Amino acid sequence: MHRSELTTPALVGDADAIDRNLDAMAKALPGHRLRPHIKAHKCTGLARKQAARGHTGFTCATIREMEGLAAAGLGEDLLLANEVLDARRLGALDARVTVAVDSEETIRAAADGGVREVLIDVNVGLPRCGCPPGQAGALADRARKAELEVRGVMGYEGHVMPIEDAGEREAATATAMELLKQAHEQVGGDVVSAGGTTNYALNHVATEIQAGSYVLMDRSYAFEELPFQAAIWIESSVISVAEKYAVVDAGLKSLALDHGNPEIDGAKVWFASDEHVTFAPESPVRVGDRVRVWARHVDPTVAKHERLHLVRGDDVVETLEIDLRGW
Amino acid sequence: MHRSELTTPALVGDADAIDRNLDAMAKALPGHRLRPHIKAHKCTGLARKQAARGHTGFTCATIREMEGLAAAGLGEDLLLANEVLDARRLGALDARVTVAVDSEETIRAAADGGVREVLIDVNVGLPRCGCPPGQAGALADRARKAELEVRGVMGYEGHVMPIEDAGEREAATATAMELLKQAHEQVGGDVVSAGGTTNYALNHVATEIQAGSYVLMDRSYAFEELPFQAAIWIESSVISVAEKYAVVDAGLKSLALDHGNPEIDGAKVWFASDEHVTFAPESPVRVGDRVRVWARHVDPTVAKHERLHLVRGDDVVETLEIDLRGW
Numbered sequence: 005m006h007r008s009e010l011t012t013p014a015l016v017g018d019a020d021a022i023d024r025n026l027d028a029m030a031k032a033l034p035g036h037r038l039r040p041h042i043k044a045h046k047c048t049g050l051a052r053k054q055a056a057r058g059h060t061g062f063t064c065a066t067i068r069e070m071e072g073l074a075a076a077g078l079g080e081d082l083l084l085a086n087e088v089l090d091a092r093r094l095g096a097l098d099a100r101v102t103v104a105v106d107s108e109e110t111i112r113a114a115a116d117g118g119v120r121e122v123l124i125d126v127n128v129g130l131p132r133c134g135c136p137p138g139q140a141g142a143l144a145d146r147a148r149k150a151e152l153e154v155r156g157v158m159g160y161e162g163h164v165m166p167i168e169d170a171g172e173r174e175a176a177t178a179t180a181m182e183l184l185k186q187a188h189e190q191v192g193g194d195v196v197s198a199g200g201t202t203n204y205a206l207n208h209v210a211t212e213i214q215a216g217s218y219v220l221m222d223r224s225y226a227f228e229e230l231p232f233q234a235a236i237w238i239e240s241s242v243i244s245v246a247e248k249y250a251v252v253d254a255g256l257k258s259l260a261l262d263h264g265n266p267e268i269d270g271a272k273v274w275f276a277s278d279e280h281v282t283f284a285p286e287s288p289v290r291v292g293d294r295v296r297v298w299a300r301h302v303d304p305t306v307a308k309h310e311r312l313h314l315v316r317g318d319d320v321v322e323t324l325e326i327d328l329r330g331w
Numbered sequence: 332m333h334r335s336e337l338t339t340p341a342l343v344g345d346a347d348a349i350d351r352n353l354d355a356m357a358k359a360l361p362g363h364r365l366r367p368h369i370k371a372h373k374c375t376g377l378a379r380k381q382a383a384r385g386h387t388g389f390t391c392a393t394i395r396e397m398e399g400l401a402a403a404g405l406g407e408d409l410l411l412a413n414e415v416l417d418a419r420r421l422g423a424l425d426a427r428v429t430v431a432v433d434s435e436e437t438i439r440a441a442a443d444g445g446v447r448e449v450l451i452d453v454n455v456g457l458p459r460c461g462c463p464p465g466q467a468g469a470l471a472d473r474a475r476k477a478e479l480e481v482r483g484v485m486g487y488e489g490h491v492m493p494i495e496d497a498g499e500r501e502a503a504t505a506t507a508m509e510l511l512k513q514a515h516e517q518v519g520g521d522v523v524s525a526g527g528t529t530n531y532a533l534n535h536v537a538t539e540i541q542a543g544s545y546v547l548m549d550r551s552y553a554f555e556e557l558p559f560q561a562a563i564w565i566e567s568s569v570i571s572v573a574e575k576y577a578v579v580d581a582g583l584k585s586l587a588l589d590h591g592n593p594e595i596d597g598a599k600v601w602f603a604s605d606e607h608v609t610f611a612p613e614s615p616v617r618v619g620d621r622v623r624v625w626a627r628h629v630d631p632t633v634a635k636h637e638r639l640h641l642v643r644g645d646d647v648v649e650t651l652e653i654d655l656r657g658w
Contacts, residue, residue: 011394011417011658012658013658014658043605043606065605065606066606067338086570086580086606087570087578088570088580089568089570089618089619090338106571107571107572107618109617109618109619110570110571127573131573131575131576131601131609132571132604132607132609133571133578133607134571136573162604241416243413243414243415243416243437243460244414244434244437244459244460244461246454246458249458251414251459251460253413253414256587256631257631258658260583261588261589262583262588262589262603274458277489278370278392278630278631279370279392279393279413280459280460282458282459290436291416291434291437292416292436303584303605304583304584304605307584308634308635309657310657330636330637331338331339331341331585
């Protein structure tokens with residue numbers, strides 16, 4: 005299929021750029037050194053490409069993602085890096101399942117739901133889930149009393165990911181990981197799970213890195229020293245042209261706006277509505293022209309689409325279902 | 332089913348509030364005076380409730396919405412209030428189909444695609460689609476030469492919707508509608524389609540109002556004089572509690588952030604991540620508590636969900652599929 009035959013708006017990816025991103029990470033963090041985070045793409049087709057490169061353990065943010073990977077035969081070692089209050093759907097999976105816990109309630113939910121393995125989730129500086137480092141040991145004891153296998157700790161240093169300067173990012177990572185190390189000493193186990201795309205090479209404590217965005221890559225986080233390239237966009241069509249602006253048929257229902265307005269090369273974006281982006285192009289455009297609209301935040305943008313079309317030049321070479329959406 | 336049995340995050344609506352919103356609008360704009368905009372809820376179940384109240388013509392923003400309504404037997408009079416470059420899927424529908432056109436190219440697309448009726452889309456002040464008012468007559472002539480029936484004009488005054496003061500909103504509406512009136516004089520036809528939820532009673536020119544949000548109602552647009560009440564929220568669970576904040580399992584993948592951070596009554600929202608909202612509650616909360624998270628923008632929030640659960644008190648009385656998503 006030719007790219008011009010795609011119904012717009014369409015989520016489109018550069019097949020070669022995605023392959024290069026996958027290869028660069030597989031080279032840097034081979035096999036189980038990377039536990040790819042599925043939330044970034046919610047796509048078993050891309051998970052298979054990661055597994056084919058040796059990363060056969062996965063990180064998930066939702067139970068639906070866990071279920072989908074298990075059903076796809078990718079359940080060798082699945083981590084739900086998130087707290088749940090009802091783990092019965094996890095306990096029922098035909099897969100190796102580990103879940104994050106950070107409280108007595110979530111430990112009880114894991115045990116009651118039939119999950120057998122947990123990581124103690126530790127707050128390393130991002131105000132979200134995770135227990136204070138000093139409480140990790142006591143929680144591990146409780147989990148073991150509930151007959152759960154405690155594999156180790158996790159602690160996501162999400163607050164360091166946007167730091168542009170690599171030296172500062174590394175220092176902030178070290179500060180966060182010092183907390184995780186302290187917790188790990190109390191907890192024990194083989195696993196220290198942390199890290200993400202922008203500090204995958206700067207985290208010297210984690211035994212496994214939970215990076216996900218590297219595959220499709222956020223444009224705003226594509227810092228100079230990183231070997232990953234923004235690889236997806238929304239393929240749109242110009243549907244209306246006025247004197248000072250033009251309008252494409254991609255809007256905030258196909259583009260996540262939580263990191264700000266989308267970008268169009270060679271144009272100034274004015275604003276996005278539900279199904280439109282109004283923009284001022286530097287050179288004239290015509291009704292029917294195709295325009296690439298770049299979302300600033302990849303993860304929630306992908307989650308708005310049913311499928312991802314991979315192109316090589318103008319050929320659509322593969323279409324992947326975004327099959328792990330919902331909860 | 333009891334509300335507490337819903338898997339969180341879940342899109343939940345107050346069945347009585349929705350009925351009241353539907354009834355209030357049906358009373359104010361009976362029958363074809365309202366052409367409900369489907370983009371607000373993307374749900375044939377809610378469209379049926381609107382049709383049962385006498386509104387049997389609908390407005391859509393996407394071809395998928397048009398297809399879904401036609402397939403559901405709701406195709407008596409469907410308007411695609413948006414420009415398209417390939418109208419073949421519209422021409423193939425078993426429904427009365429009218430499409431907006433604002434250029435030679437979109438007129439040609441309508442004719443080539445087998446669509447028989449159009450409205451001339453006029454720019455009335457919002458920099459988006461629509462021709463300049465002075466060109467509407469010439470476009471109507473072109474459309475008629477292409478053997479299209481020109482039913483009249485449309486012109487969406489979206490820029491007036493956020494004006495909080497009703498008097499100013501009415502004045503801005505009048506200014507916009509003066510342009511539409513001029514265009515209509517050149518174009519002819521029975522239809523003058525415009526308006527929305529916040530000015531449905533203030534637009535004295537349109538023959539039909541395209542309001543949609545009134546059913547579920549945006550909290551930020553629920554101005555004092557309007558008889559509509561915000562009726563949907565994201566039902567979430569507290570999954571982690573720290574000293575100064577707590578975390579629920581609803582995040583920006585279940586809540587649209589384009590109008591700003593979501594709101595939680597009795598709490599200050601700190602920030603939203605993909606699957607979490609971190610907030611500081613005024614009174615202590617516990618892991619497992621249910622929390623209502625209010626999105627500021629209803630349309631794109633609904634579009635993130637597969638279904639809407641309607642509750643009366645703690646009973647889930649109806650579950651509707653959000654079946655018109657995608658493109």
